[in-house]
Amino acid sequence: MADKISEIETWLQQHDGSFAYIADPTNVFYLTHFKCDPHERFLGLFVFPEAAPFLVCPELEVGQARDSAFGREVIGYRDDQDPWSFVNKALEARKPSSGKIYIEPSTLPFRKAMAVKELYPEAVFASIENFLASLRKIKDAHELAAMRKAGELADYAVKLGIEAIKKGRTEQAIIAEIEHELAKQGYSEMAFETMCLTGENSAKPHGRPGSRQIKEGDFVLFDLGVVIDGYCSDITRTVCYKYISDEQRKIYETTLAANREAIKAVHEGLRIGDLDGVARKVITDAGYGDYFTHRVGHGLGLGEHEEPSMSADNDQTLETGMVFTIEPGIYVPDVGGVRIEDDIYLGADGPETLTHYPKDLQIIS
């Protein structure tokens, strides 16, 4: 953890930084391992090119912050106190050099940027978001351990969902079964809204689970993830209920081939856009190119979507330590949709798949 803060310190030295003010709770967690989502209350991590970093958080959370991996100065404030007066005092003690003030412009509320401007009317703001994303996209051993566990639980959740398939059952009821079983075991934080889409709903890329009941011949698509120690998994599996048409079978086998070909193609240095191309070629060659309507995947970690974006136009290359999804899909209106998604860690010895639920076509009887 301290290493990551050192990396920011070095970067600030190289980028004319006065200081960095990091407010996004996920980035604060990434850098300190202190978990705090204070909603409207103030949370701020301040990092300097030379001086010692400090963290300001609600008084009630101070104990937890001091116990975290942060190991530097933690300043608490009560609800009847103005956190900015504490920030001001701690900043003044460090006499920040002139230079840019780095913030997270995509998430930092305007009011908080203006509070900084009040302390430093000459402030020139710049963004530290790309640098933070570049750190976050390379996972260390501790992060990988959490993501392996999150992947195993995603496998288990899919298994629960498939066991819950029964004629006449609704999408919502199946999701309730999955989440109930997980919650009973203490896993109640999902990475995003759990999806179970059946029949024609499975072909809607923005479909929401509802009261549609499972019928014979339906595709049943599960897309879900579990959060472990802040880290997300993200799996999609699709099965068929009772019987499958020839066209459905072709859609399934094509999607599966695209998933497998893309995973096979993963290696350090590969242009990311070309990975999208590998999956897309399989699907296009089978005549379904127009029905694969999204990028092949996205980075995964503390965010359920983070860098890199696995899209055709991404000229970056795959790097050791990245975790990302590979999730080709084919969505044919009125016939149904199939998506098969795995989480991949690119290790020094090549790709490791973090999600293991079997992918061969399953017809549930």
Added chain:
Amino acid sequence: MADKISEIETWLQQHDGSFAYIADPTNVFYLTHFKCDPHERFLGLFVFPEAAPFLVCPELEVGQARDSAFGREVIGYRDDQDPWSFVNKALEARKPSSGKIYIEPSTLPFRKAMAVKELYPEAVFASIENFLASLRKIKDAHELAAMRKAGELADYAVKLGIEAIKKGRTEQAIIAEIEHELAKQGYSEMAFETMCLTGENSAKPHGRPGSRQIKEGDFVLFDLGVVIDGYCSDITRTVCYKYISDEQRKIYETTLAANREAIKAVHEGLRIGDLDGVARKVITDAGYGDYFTHRVGHGLGLGEHEEPSMSADNDQTLETGMVFTIEPGIYVPDVGGVRIEDDIYLGADGPETLTHYPKDLQIIS
């Protein structure tokens, strides 16, 4: 809905407004009844003192926006298009007058404010948040209907939780039972993380449910809410398992008296701080003043916490149409905590309690 936008138009005329740019999805929903949470994607509602309002949202959501109560111009953009170019064009067509640009500074990301600044380098920003909060705190008939239903479901959820109490069961398992039953019936959106705190945990104001197992003599505290059509309920009930000590009984009866006295005191024109005082006096007179460590309540609506804040220092008065919680509590370390919380609507004929689960002491056997 259109009425609420008219109110903003009038307010902009009176407050030197060039236009208002409303980006918070909850406020957009409040004003248009269009539900959209596009995460990192762009959503913006633009309202003018004279010209016609418009809404910009992802192309995929345009149909839903046009079907909403908004009934004005809706502009969609695809993922490969820059939403700001559409905003710019629509703004230019309306030739906004000079004057203040009203935004939501507490939630609008700095980057988005800067995008406005690029279009209007002379922009002077001001906040529309207080005005929006003053609108939102007075509920109309449609909002009240949703909140009544949300209250009934909160009652039902407490009933489910109390039925799930069993020796040795964990807090997490009880919550899983509640949420599973609700989800099976299609109610899967809770207003906040459902709380079930037992024994000494019930005395921790920031306690989180975990694997503690229910024991004889425990207080079991439920704090939960259900969301209906965007609107939240928020109920707390506390019961005892198997037997109760004299001290626990005194804590319970004192909290209940404070809850009832405060509800009885509700009337239009009452200083809000004095309502906190009514509950606090009951608790202080019983010798537990130091253990009632929070305000008596908070406004409720689309937000699980909104205006007014029912705290001792609030000099505002109760107004017809407000919905707020009354939730006195006593938390004695190592003995346990009791909180009894209801949702109150102040109607023209006086207060209506939206949560009905019985409050007399229950000892679960």
